[in-house]
Amino acid sequence: MLAVVPPPVTVRVPSKVNLHLAVGDVRPDGYHELNTVFQALSLTDEVTVAVTDDPGVEVVGEGADEVPTGPSNLAWRAVQALAEHVGKDHTEPKIRVVIRKGIPVAGGMAGGSADAAAALVGLAALWRLEIGRDELATVAARIGSDVPFVLQGGTALGTGRGEQLIPVLTRHTFHWVIAFDRRGLSTPKVFEELDRLRSDGDPPRIGAVEPVLEALASGDPRQLALLLGNDLQSAAISLRPGLRRTLRAGVNAGALAGTVSGSGPTCAFLCSDGESALRVAAELAGAGVCRTVRVAHGPVPGARVIGGDEAPRPAPPEVHA
Numbered sequence: 001m002l003a004v005v006p007p008p009v010t011v012r013v014p015s016k017v018n019l020h021l022a023v024g025d026v027r028p029d030g031y032h033e034l035n036t037v038f039q040a041l042s043l044t045d046e047v048t049v050a051v052t053d054d055p056g057v058e059v060v061g062e063g064a065d066e067v068p069t070g071p072s073n074l075a076w077r078a079v080q081a082l083a084e085h086v087g088k089d090h091t092e093p094k095i096r097v098v099i100r101k102g103i104p105v106a107g108g109m110a111g112g113s114a115d116a117a118a119a120l121v122g123l124a125a126l127w128r129l130e131i132g133r134d135e136l137a138t139v140a141a142r143i144g145s146d147v148p149f150v151l152q153g154g155t156a157l158g159t160g161r162g163e164q165l166i167p168v169l170t171r172h173t174f175h176w177v178i179a180f181d182r183r184g185l186s187t188p189k190v191f192e193e194l195d196r197l198r199s200d201g202d203p204p205r206i207g208a209v210e211p212v213l214e215a216l217a218s219g220d221p222r223q224l225a226l227l228l229g230n231d232l233q234s235a236a237i238s239l240r241p242g243l244r245r246t247l248r249a250g251v252n253a254g255a256l257a258g259t260v261s262g263s264g265p266t267c268a269f270l271c272s273d274g275e276s277a278l279r280v281a282a283e284l285a286g287a288g289v290c291r292t293v294r295v296a297h298g299p300v301p302g303a304r305v306i307g308g309d310e311a312p313r314p315a316p317p318e319v320h321a
């Protein structure tokens, strides 16, 4: 009897920005205790998984040359982790993964984590697994702290090392301008730099999270803009001083406020509406402070299978500096 090969499955997955990122002490396992508010953004990657006799990973698109295609690729690690979790051969799963990147690599927007989350959702569909989102989130957390959030999407409060999530309901859509830097920054190096700055002095710490949740409930971008905060920002700027200029340029271009996204170096600028975001993007692109500028909105859903009628989407509007 002929074996039926299931058709490939394609998953669209969001990036994230941290609206609030409070970094606490280092834990015995080397991770820092976090209190963060994530928002999923419309700047996305797309990941296709297919059954094959030629297993491996291919990467195309934004920053593809900097992404490993071997066993350290986070999407491949997700394939192995899920195969092991459900008792399939995890040493050499017969799966081909094609990643179309729109999210900047090593940019603080959870791009690698997004590909891992997409691979989990894609494989669950390809293998027709009866597995709930909670069980997938447990596998996701083993791959990286940010993976459960990009699996879930929306807006959420993250605690622990960022993997424990409580959804935050928001009715409003927020409009963002995203400035990609010329090179990435290593997440562990940024956390180490914050530890160094804290051992040498007392860099300012961001305030409480409750006002951020109130601003999200109000839906007023002006209120939210006053409260954007990131404890990793001083460390990212210490490693990449040019980010100060980028942050200033975004506000001078008309954004309500700017923040380094996660561990950086991508900067995210909150704008009053979609039209303002387009104007800010055009002006920021002309300022020569970053490699690429894009517009995005959030919150958007987490990793989800896209049907045959939803062909892979062209990249969102882009303006080159």
Ligand SMILES: C[C@@](CO)(OP(=O)(O)O)[C@H](O)COP(=O)(O)OP(=O)(O)OC[C@H]1O[C@@H](n2ccc(N)nc2=O)[C@H](O)[C@@H]1O
Residues within 6 Å of the ligand: 018, 021, 030, 031, 032, 033, 034, 036, 107, 108, 109, 110, 111, 113, 143, 144, 145, 146, 147, 160, 161, 162, 187, 188, 191, 261, 262, 263, 264
């Ligand atoms: C900083 C954040 C903020 O959302 O995002 P990015 O800037 O990477 O996108 C995340 O905490 C990153 O999450 P993720 O990129 O999944 O990191 P992981 O693979 O879990 O950890 C990579 C390394 O970062 C450091 N790390 C990460 C998370 C955490 N709570 N404390 C840490 O100290 C550790 O050195 C760890 O070995």
Ligand SMILES: Nc1ncnc2c1ncn2[C@@H]1O[C@H](COP(=O)(O)OP(=O)(O)O)[C@@H](O)[C@H]1O
Residues within 6 Å of the ligand: 066, 067, 068, 072, 073, 074, 075, 099, 104, 105, 106, 107, 108, 109, 110, 111, 112, 113, 115, 116, 184, 185, 187, 262, 263, 264
């Ligand atoms: N699928 C992937 N996409 C991007 N980077 C990946 C991927 N798999 C592994 N990596 C590695 O993970 C590192 C962090 O990438 P990324 O997740 O994009 O950044 P960040 O943690 O800053 O959000 C990269 O430098 C790259 O070497």
